[in-house]
Amino acid sequence: xxxxxxxxxxxxxxxxxxxxxxxxxxxxxxxxxxxxxxxxxxxxxxxxxxxxxxxxxxxxxxxxxxxxxxxxxxxxxxxxxxxxxxxxxxxxxxxxxxxxxxxxxxxxxxxxxxxxxxxxxxxxxxxxxxxxxxxxxxxxxxxxxxxxxxxxxxxxxxxxxxxxxxxxxxxxxxxxxxxxxxxxxxxxxxxxxxxxxxxxxxxxxxxxxxxxxxxxxxxxxx
Numbered sequence: 001x002x003x004x005x006x007x008x009x010x011x012x013x014x015x016x017x018x019x020x021x022x023x024x025x026x027x028x029x030x031x032x033x034x035x036x037x038x039x040x041x042x043x044x045x046x047x048x049x050x051x052x053x054x055x056x057x058x059x060x061x062x063x064x065x066x067x068x069x070x071x072x073x074x075x076x077x078x079x080x081x082x083x084x085x086x087x088x089x090x091x092x093x094x095x096x097x098x099x100x101x102x103x104x105x106x107x108x109x110x111x112x113x114x115x116x117x118x119x120x121x122x123x124x125x126x127x128x129x130x131x132x133x134x135x136x137x138x139x140x141x142x143x144x145x146x147x148x149x150x151x152x153x154x155x156x157x158x159x160x161x162x163x164x165x166x167x168x169x170x171x172x173x174x175x176x177x178x179x180x181x182x183x184x185x186x187x188x189x190x191x192x193x194x195x196x197x198x199x200x201x202x203x204x205x206x207x208x209x210x211x212x213x214x215x216x217x218x219x220x221x222x
Contacts, residue, residue, distance in 0.1 A: 016152040022072035030055050030065040031074055034090065042090045042160075048082055062086075073153025073187070091156035133168040134159060140172040144179035145186060154187050161194050166203045173205045 017028055033055045038044055052059055063080060066088065070077040079087040137158050141150045158171055174190050182189045197203075202211055 020072070020152065022151065022153065023068060023074075024065075026055075026057055026061050026065040027068040027072075027074075029057065030062070031069055034075075034088075035092075038090075042092075044086075044088050044090065046086050047084070048086055051086055073151065073157045091153070091160050130162075133162055136168050137171055137175070140175045144175050148186070157187060157191060161198065164198060166194070166198065167205065169205045170197075170203060170208055173208060 017023065017031060020028075023031070030051075034044065037054060046054075048059065048062060051057075051062055055062070055065070057065060059082070063082070066075065066077050066080065066086065069075045070088075074091055076089040076091070077086075078089060079085065134155065138150055138155070141148075141154075161171060162168060171194070174193055175186075178186045178190050178193070197208060197211065200211070202208060
């Protein structure tokens with residue numbers, strides 16, 4: 001029986017993870033272990049036994065750690081079977097700690113006219129375009145939810161939709177749309193809408209409103 005422990009790569013842990021009050025030590029260990037071992041991946045299937053060996057967490061602590069990560073927005077726990085498998089989606093692709101290096105304070109007066117002309121492909125390959133899109137999201141969130149802080153976990157969820165090809169303007173529109181309809185956790189409501197749009201390959205603000213019109217028409221016909 002192979003008793004070797006996993007060898008972790010040199011890995012700069014983002015400050016947002018180290019200082020995150022929503023994550024306990026076990027959750028942080030689990031997140032860093034996933035990032036370290038699955039570089040370049042987002043969708044992960046792993047057996048509970050392998051995950052236990054990878055993290056050195058006790059079996060009873062694995063689900064608690066994963067559940068904490070799911071609740072705080074660092075992962076989406078898709079399936080958990082203590083005897084067979086763990087399936088999850090990372091809000092950030094593994095091995096990308098540099099993505100957290102920038103601050104979360106946008107310059108409200110910064111001109112984005114040049115960046116507005118860039119394409120989704122530019123966003124996925126241009127760090128400046130990515131940061132500009134993130135600043136727009138943060139600004140929109142603060143405008144629509146002034147009493148609710150956008151946590152790093154919340155932001156990573158929104159960023160994940162950008163990296164799947166959705167326009168920043170679509171996400172901003174969903175933030176505005178949600179603000180007038182939800183009193184509780186807005187992110188859960190937004191994720192439900194965005195997941196539905198993603199499943200139908202809708203990536204633009206115009207596509208969203210067309211989808212809404214089609215839905216209203218179908219409801220009236222029914």
